[in-house]
Amino acid sequence: MHSDQIKQFDPSSLSSSSSSSLTAPVSALVSEAVPSPPLSPSSSSSSPNEPSLTSLISDIHKVLGPDQGLDSKNIDAGEIIRLMEQYSSNSKDWAKYAMFDHSRAYTRNLIDDGNGKFNLMILAWSKNQQSPIHNHSGSHCIMKILDGELQETLYDWPNRVEESGESADITAAVVESKPSIDGGVPLNVSRDTMYHANQVTYVHDSIGLHRIKNPSQQQGAVSLHLYTPPYQLCKTFEEKTGKARSSGVCTFYSVKGTPVCD
Numbered sequence: 671m672h673s674d675q676i677k678q679f680d681p682s683s684l685s686s687s688s689s690s691s692l693t694a695p696v697s698a699l700v701s702e703a704v705p706s707p708p709l710s711p712s713s714s715s716s717s718p719n720e721p722s723l724t725s726l727i728s729d730i731h732k733v734l735g736p737d738q739g740l741d742s743k744n745i746d747a748g749e750i751i752r753l754m755e756q757y758s759s760n761s762k763d764w765a766k767y768a769m770f771d772h773s774r775a776y777t778r779n780l781i782d783d784g785n786g787k788f789n790l791m792i793l794a795w796s797k798n799q800q801s802p803i804h805n806h807s808g809s810h811c812i813m814k815i816l817d818g819e820l821q822e823t824l825y826d827w828p829n830r831v832e833e834s835g836e837s838a839d840i841t842a843a844v845v846e847s848k849p850s851i852d853g854g855v856p857l858n859v860s861r862d863t864m865y866h867a868n869q870v871t872y873v874h875d876s877i878g879l880h881r882i883k884n885p886s887q888q889q890g891a892v893s894l895h896l897y898t899p900p901y902q903l904c905k906t907f908e909e910k911t912g913k914a915r916s917s918g919v920c921t922f923y924s925v926k927g928t929p930v931c932d
């Protein structure tokens with residue numbers, strides 16, 4: 671890793687939309703996968719009473735605390751989504767975690783390991799980069815945009831998952847110039863959505879596969895992700911053939927604001 675590839679988030683680059691809250695229509699998505707309570711509307715203005723990132727983390731611990739099982743069927747994703755919606759992005763809260771390694775499509779920065787119940791992390795997306803299409807290994811994935819814009823493309827599962835013995839780093843830049851195998855069936859796109867600062871979205875294997883992309887040619891993007899239960903391995907999928915690969919073990923570039931990657 672070269673030091674010139676490492677870039678901490680610059681608060682002065684925060685886009686103006688990051689300080690406002692937008693109501694995210696995630697309740698309909700959650701209802702496809704798990705029962706959820708009505709979501710309260712997001713706050714639309716800054717106030718001294720708005721939760722900080724620290725209080726958001728504390729509230730998540732209360733919901734996913736020691737009495738909650740790790741089985742995702744027992745976890746109320748709607749409650750976590752509501753908490754994530756109530757937090758209004760403030761770069762003073764998260765800039766210290768938002769490290770960019772521009773040799774990757776995106777950089778995984780762990781904030782809190784949830785005592786084994788969840789992983790809360792900040793992903794820093796290099797400009798014009800995207801994740802591979804992937805699943806979430808049975809976990810709930812809740813994503814909030816902190817800065818910039820991110821495009822989520824949702825795909826249906828292939829009729830049959832054929833996994834090769836290969837594995838690939840899930841944070842590596844995605845290049846899909848030509849199919850790696852003959853045959854196969856292209857994945858079907860079920861939804862394509864652009865998310866802006868403070869919007870929240872949710873995905874689970876019961877909804878489908880997805881790809882996240884920072885479409886901007888000019889600036890990076892930053893997002894807050896909660897995965898519960900936490901997972902280390904998932905599958906990635908080739909769009910043109912549906913062929914699956916293991917993601918390899920997902921590692922972190924930094925933990926609690928300290929780089930841990932050589």
Ligand SMILES: [Fe+2]
Pocket residue numbers: 804805806811880
């Ligand atoms: Fe994902």
